[in-house]
Amino acid sequence: MHVTATPRTYWLEHAWLGTHVEPGVALDVRDGRIRAVHPGTPAPPPGAEVLRGLTLPGLANAHSHAFHRALRSTVQVGSGTFWTWREIMYATADRLTPDTYHALARAVYAEMALAGITTVGEFHYVHHAPGGMPYADPNAMGEALLEAAAEAGIRITLLDTAYLSSGFGQPPTTHQLRFSDGDADAWARRCSTLREREHARIGAAVHSVRAVPADQLATVAGWAEEREAPLHVHLSEQTAENDACQEIHGCTPAQLLALHGVLGPRTTGVHNTHLTAEDIALIGGSGTGTCMCPTTERDLADGIGPAAALQNEGSPLSLGSDSHAVIDLLEEARAMELNERLRTRSRGHWTAAALLRAATADGHAALGWDDAGTIEAGARADLTTLALDSVRTAGPLPRLGAETAVFAATAADVRHTIVAGRHVVRDGAHTRVPDVPGALAQAVAALRA
Template identity: 80%
Template sequence: MSLTTYWLEHAWLGTHVEPGVALEVTGDGRIGGLRTGVDAPPPGAEILRGLTLPGLANAHSHAFHRALRGTVQIGSGTFWTWRELMYEIAQNLTPDSYFTLARAVYAEMALAGITNVGEFHYVHHAPGGTPYADPNAMGEALIEAAAAAGIRITLLDTAYLSSGFGEAPNTHQQRFSDGTADAWAERVSSLKPRGHALIGAAVHSVRAVPADQLATVARWAEERRTALHVHLSEQTAENDACRAAHGRTPTQLLADHGVLGPRTTGVHNTHLTDADIALLGGTGTGTCMCPTTERDLADGIGPATRLQRAGSPLSLGSDSHAVIDLLEEARAMELNERLRSRTRGHWTANALLTAATGDGHAALGLADAGRLEEGALADFTTVALDSVRTAGPLPRLGAETAVFAATAADVRHTVVGGRHVVRDGHHTLVEDVPSALAESIAALRS
């Protein structure tokens, strides 16, 4: 039996924008029916004015990096100097402080239209590497934070065992490490999925997991048929070190140890050879682009067009949270490619929204989200078409308006499992998100 009917003034249905759509939500939080050509709201319907999209999927997040916003942009430097500042914040995290920060960060995501986050989680233990009484206390804090903020999470529990090729973890990294991949697998196996949360796996990078232990992580994910993510060729220094240690690129090393495949997503995939691109595409390995972080850290522009043509599905992430805005990530992917190629129109607005919705959810192991159709999860978000950024274009061009003009500030509603999490631009579960962010970040710096 339907519990709620939503009337969507305009809805993006994957290929086009449809005016006047009635969407029914069933008791289990799924779309029970979808009717087009409904010119006026049915009696008692929730009215969503603007353009309604499937919920956005943030396929790559490090929640605690949000505490770095506005500080790491000072002065010059590289990814490696940025990393030292990141370590300082990581050292101050506890299960309680991480819950408080992540709840606020995930609430910010909901305000940006994000209904599902892939949390690439590697801060597992206390400083020095001592496990908490509950070895998964930090991961549980993130799962609870997502529930408190009203969004879904795929916890990508991350194996992080070494500082570099043949190097033990440094002082900061000791709390990331389980010692061996087998110990990592034993710990993560006690994490259980629940209604709003899936448990996935991640290889932090080829420099952080010894080659002879990569297969253990891959096998764990394969046996559970869950998502497996990996930072891949984000930096040329990583490529050079991998060639020196193993005589091959990181992509080739991952392929040799069974890490690549259709449930695997490489994050960044920035500095690749032609052979790397062919391997990723040929195995159906996904690519998660994080353009706002990649440009913030001066990482470079990844070959997203070539990867997609080769067969690698594209998703998007906000990574270090320089901003949290999946519409900006989608826009940036296209605009970065325009700058590099000096030509326009590499992806349509529909294709970019697909990366931000359906393909992003699929990369996180949630195949039944990211579409406005019967049977899918009732997760969707509405973007205003009458703000100073979006007013003017014809509504039928709403996809183009959303991608090339709108920002997270234009999100008016976010619905997860049929429940209003953001209504009229206000979070319904976290009363004052800016204050929650400010207070939780200040606590980490005190």
């Protein structure tokens, strides 16, 4: 990611400053960071770059499986369950190579930039060649993702994932061999050779309690703790996983993770769907975050997680597009509130501001970018500007911009995406990937050949 030292001034017609929408805000930007914020600037200063509409901090997509983008529409045919969907997913994973994964991820991350996403958390577990043999570079697949994000112009936290078994006490299946390093020590040795760079952080992930033996969970957690890196885990996404965990270990997945030191302030549980009251208290009390992925959770018929209860117990919320049934963080924010309304038959569980915080500052924090996701001096100059004159957003008063963003706007309303003070998307067009739809179509077709 190129960061220019040349000072720039941006003038925001309307800016969401975390608690309210402020008209006329000028930003001084240098070395990829916001150096000063000047509210009450009614007209653009001389030489300023003008951002018409509502400008938010850049959005953070806290949970992504880039290759799942190739499944869009294909997995919508007919009926089934999470487990039948998984078989189709495995077939797609089998066809990935470092080159095809790079091409697909570059296009997917460009699609994210068009949707206003400036940082992605990539939950990465396709490590080796089919059959489990390492590539000459054991991190060839991860490096393909890091390079794809750089070319698409967005930040990435590569959550290198330990995936060692097919179920409790079961070896990997044929499909899963390319996910597995054999044991957690081998996983740690491999991912320790990954290097951070300007646009990239390296974190860790436990795929799930069924995919990492209990006696190896501490190795993964310790690796992340030593590096002060984010640690993510799929948690209680399916009742079948809960039942199997109870049968084998006599406790819930959340309790098993707590027992082995996985929960804590740098950890994020993804989905957290089927939890007991004790689980909720355990997660919240430990400061463990919750990443909700509503469009995937409803697409796979997983259920509605207790996001409000988790937050009330102290679990910070973030959002992810996960399987990329759609890539739209505004839809994820809206869906979290609307799902809770359907579940409780009452309205107003989160303010629009709280939902935007989940999509911005709290999402970035979950990915280890604590200095991103706000419009304030010292923060990274990552911005997303929404049109306020589209058929979806026209009409409401600008001071209601947060409500308009969450409850009316979509990714199609993103006009500008700025990362490190530079346009990645300008006037709705990607500045680095000229034909994003074409790149997506070509990359997906290559996996069907």
